[in-house]
Structures are given as structure tokens and as C-alpha cells.
Amino acid sequence: MKRYMLKKNFRGLKRGTQFYLIAESEFIGVKEYVLRTKDLSTRIAISESEMRGNFILLN
Numbered sequence: 001m002k003r004y005m006l007k008k009n010f011r012g013l014k015r016g017t018q019f020y021l022i023a024e025s026e027f028i029g030v031k032e033y034v035l036r037t038k039d040l041s042t043r044i045a046i047s048e049s050e051m052r053g054n055f056i057l058l059n
Contacts, residue, residue: 003058004035010054011044013037018058019044 002021009015019035022043031048
């Protein structure tokens, strides 16, 4: 399972928060990602541009 870390504060979540990539989907060229925090308490759905601008792949 891929892990990501937040580069900067985003949607009320603090920089450095770690996430697991739960789902990745593409519909007519638009990618969407679903992430959950490491403790599984918070779920967010984001676009590809938000993913590239705010997250770093850890593994």
C-alpha cells in the first residue's frame, strides 16, 4: 500500500500527516485519489493536481 505525507497544511490537516492511498480512479482523463490518515480516522478525496501539489510519496 502506498504511503504519502502532506507537504504543507491542506484542508485543515497539518503538514507531515501521513496517509495511505486507498483508491485511485480515472474517468474521462480526470484522476481522483482517496486517501486515509495513518490512524484511519480521516478520509479525503482529491484531484490529481491537489495530489501533485500537496503530497510526497514515502515508499
